[in-house]
Amino acid sequence: MSRLPVIVIVALLLTPLAWGQSIEPAARAYRKAHGAAILSEFRDLLSIPNHGRDTENIFRNAEYIRQQFARRGVEMQLLSLPGQPDVPPLIYGRIDTPGATRTIGIYVHYDGQPADASKWTNAPFEAVLYTRSIEDGGKRREFPEAGETIDPEWRLYGRSTGDDKAPLIALLTALDALAASDIAMTSNIRFMFEGEEEMGSPHLGQYFEQYGDKFSDVDVWLICDGPVHQSRRPQIVFGVRGITSLRITVYGASRYLHSGHYGNFAPNPAMMLSQLLASMKDEQGNVLIKGYYDSVEPLSAREQAALDAVPDIDDQLREEFGLAASENNNESYLSRLLLPSLNIKGLESATAGPTARNVIPTTATVAIDMRLVKGNDPRDMLDLVEAHIREQGYHIVREEPDRKTRLTYPRIAKVTRGSGYRAARTSMDLPIVESLVRAANRASDEEVILMPSLGGSLPLYLFEEKLNTPTIIVPMANHDDNQHAPDENIRIANLWYGIDLLGEILTMRP
Amino acid sequence: MSRLPVIVIVALLLTPLAWGQSIEPAARAYRKAHGAAILSEFRDLLSIPNHGRDTENIFRNAEYIRQQFARRGVEMQLLSLPGQPDVPPLIYGRIDTPGATRTIGIYVHYDGQPADASKWTNAPFEAVLYTRSIEDGGKRREFPEAGETIDPEWRLYGRSTGDDKAPLIALLTALDALAASDIAMTSNIRFMFEGEEEMGSPHLGQYFEQYGDKFSDVDVWLICDGPVHQSRRPQIVFGVRGITSLRITVYGASRYLHSGHYGNFAPNPAMMLSQLLASMKDEQGNVLIKGYYDSVEPLSAREQAALDAVPDIDDQLREEFGLAASENNNESYLSRLLLPSLNIKGLESATAGPTARNVIPTTATVAIDMRLVKGNDPRDMLDLVEAHIREQGYHIVREEPDRKTRLTYPRIAKVTRGSGYRAARTSMDLPIVESLVRAANRASDEEVILMPSLGGSLPLYLFEEKLNTPTIIVPMANHDDNQHAPDENIRIANLWYGIDLLGEILTMRP
Secondary structure, eight states, rough: OOOOHHHHHHHHHHHHHHHSSSOHHHHHHHHHSHHHHHHHHHHHTTOOOBBTHHHHHHHHHHHHHHHHHHTTTEEEEEEOOOOOOTTEEEEEEEOOOOOOOEEEEEEEEEBBOOOOOOGGGSSSSSSSEEOOOOOTTEEEEEEOOOTTOOOOOOOESTTTTIIIHHHHHHHHHHHHHHHHHOOSSEEEEEEEEEEEEGGTTTTTHHHHHHHHHHHHHOSSSOOOSOOOTTTTTEEEEEEEEEEEEEEEEEEEEEEEHHHHHHTTTTTOOHHHHHHHHTTTOOTSOOOSSSTTTTTOOOOOOHHHHHHHHHHHHHHHHHHHTTOOOHHHHOOOHHHHHHHHOOOOEEEEOOSTTOOSSSOOEEEEEEEEEEEEOTOOOOHHHHHHHHHHHOOOOOOSSSSOOOOOHHOOOSSSEEEEEEEEOOOOOOTTTTTTHHHHHHHHHHHHHOOOEEESSSSOOOOOHHHHHOOOOOEEEEOOOOOSSSSTTTTEEEEEHHHHHHHHHHHHHHHOOO | OOOOHHHHHHHHHSSSHHTOOOOOOHHHHHHSHHHHHHHHHHHHHSSSSSTTTTTHHHHHHHHHHHHHHHHHEEEEEEEEEETTTTTTEEEEEEEOTTTOOOOOEEEEOOBBBBOOGGGSSSOSSOOOEESSSSGGGGEOOOOOOOOOOOOOOOEEEETTIIIIIIIHHHHHHHHHHHHTTTTTOEEEEEEEEEEGGGGTTTTTTHHHHHHHHHHHHOSEEEEEOOOOOTSSSOEEEEEEEEEEEEEEEEEOSOEEEEEHHHTTTTTOOHHHHHHHHHHHHHHSSBBBSSSTTTOOOOOOOOHHHHHSSOOOOHHHHHHHHHHHHHOOHHOOHHHHHHHHOOOEEEEEEESSSSOOEEESSEEEEEEEEEEHHHHHTTTHHHHHHHHHHTTTEEEEEOOOOOHHHHHSSHHHHHHEEEEEEEEEOOOOTTTHHHHHHHHHHHOSSOOOOOSSSOOSSSHHHHHHHSOOOOOOOOBBBBBBSSSSTOOOOOEEHHHHOOOOOHHHHOOOOO
């Protein structure tokens, strides 16, 4: 019996110190003590509607956030663009740390997707707490009293809980935690909070041009957005796919024709479009357009190794989506994401429902989005698609074809090119990567996953091209947070992870 | 100078008699003298709205028509179906002619397509007169006074002017003309006026079963519906295409997926459907489905000869429709109509307009109609299409696939089979054909076209199968009457032709 205390002492002295977990980290201890207050402050932040075109409210969000950071002693500014008073402000903030040799940028966006209240279980801007997810039969409950135990499986519902106000409340809490423990930060910090990310960041480039000086000293931008891995393990993500899009309309007769009188005589644009689309991909989902895969930049050995270490969730995804098979004979999900995609997002010709009339449609239209990977240039990729369309015998126009054009060319395709941007992929060899991995591993009980690229797109190329600064994504939300959909939520365990992670990041050693 | 009168006298004595045009036919003379009154009566008939589901008004139409024929001494009955009081009545009438050896049925429908008044230049049920077609810059004008000269290029606008109340007013006028001249009819006549043709004649078969006796003595049914030839020459039509339809829905994931996160992994149903459709036809519009053309019954030598004599309007059609080319390398319009068609009437998957979201759609749906020709059985043709779908690797379901089905079959197609009916084609060797041709040639300055089949569909198979009686279509409306569309109209010359034609038919010799 007398030996046990000795072992305990040894354990306290050695193990924790060796792994950096000897003393409970400041952020974790703080949020454990103040859980109720954190959720209450989060509720206040979530109560301000935040669609980027709801000008009054998006400015209220910005001002509220400025004040909350100012209360913690962080000097914040609401940047605006000259002559564009309705553009949501870019919130800029800085913390200068004496002796710091590194400047870390932290990006969050405070705007959210539109919320159609009629499709939500509860009002989207009155955050409510559930004992677990609604899909899993969670029950609504009161917010906790101070000191009450908080179950990490609880979910907080409301627009932007997961995407993307959680990092804001996590940052505020981390600052509180450091202040409460009197722990110094280790880096200079620059904040950038955007107010129209969900609208495609239409002014971010202008902000960078206007205020580049304010951001010029940042060594790396940490993008706090998006979900952790579907396995619930934390992840650090080094890239995103780029994106571009196009819309193609093909033409039949200039007016609806009776399918009896003219079926078999007048070409059917829906069939023409089907044939055109079918020529673009094989039945396994591989793109057949000449050169489509040629510019893809291969993974480095380190990236490949990281990829190989990512847990395989393919069966889980197929099961979840109700799919007996996925593309290219069940080729791995992650490999597929490293190729440019060509996705039909919508297809329309007359109407196919019960009210369909016996006509030959006049036009057929497809909307396509293309996700791009490292090496793909959006314009070049669109050029390849257009070359393919021409190769199928089409005359390409940019406006509705006039009579003469119609009578000249048997196949006419109106192609409307979308804008777009390149993929971004930051090298895993960057010096800060090791510190970040350590920080994430300290903030979580599970080992962090290093992901070379997400399938989705963010305009991270702007940081690379206009600020000349690499980006790394450090997400915190649960993958099942109903991002962009009704009943958006955050799992409390993920909010806690976010607080702990940002506490670690603010205090991490080089 | 002295020889001219001799020539004129010879001409009067020989040519007209030889061609049966010596004395101005009764109907022609009558309508020349009573044009204003005819238009006025037509206006009254057109003022009663006549959609088949507008029960009160469709009955008003029937009763009005019954009265107008009764005023001419024709005994008419409004037939109804037991227990189905809302079904529009089938109007039945008979004229027995002493000594007649032939009984001619005359079919007209008194219902019309729905009319969306907001899309019409004038109210659809307040007939108005124009100096020519609105598209040609015609001006609205008053109805003529009695005795005023009527320009045959005038157009009367209103729902069902062309489709299909014109034959009713033409019949009434022809009866008036014969009575005024005291000319006897030469055949027994049976009238059948349907009140829901535009709804697909859903009860015509039941009427035939219920009242078959009333129609059993008819030798041939003359279907007074549809337009004359696009060249404006009169035509007699011996057949129509049959029709059937199907709707196909193919499935991707069971919920909308983010095209970034899952594009290239989750199969895209819009692309799958495009590939399926592309497999059904070649780029020239020819159907590739196995056996699709196998059951087509070839034309007889006489039918082929008639077809060869039809004026070629293909260039005119392409020009009118704004088409640089038509299907199968500009193969002749009439040859194309003698093949079964496979027409996409609508195609839908998510949305392709400016609001298209970056998703992988969950389903894609196509509505197809198939026009059938002599020899094709609707069910057999649908079976061929289904066999083709299966050959492309699809598992066919009839209801939304459940989870287990989705997880079992990589390719699932829900196929909804429409009903349908066979084509009809009456032999040109029927004894009455010669009389009819003579009647039409007497009623028109231009030579009648004999058309083996129209491209469109009418349920004439019912007459063949349930009444065991052949049908011949004797149309009168102008082809550019905006049938089924806003601003439906009839060209006065075509109304006059209809009156003259029916006058000839009622009095034609065997």
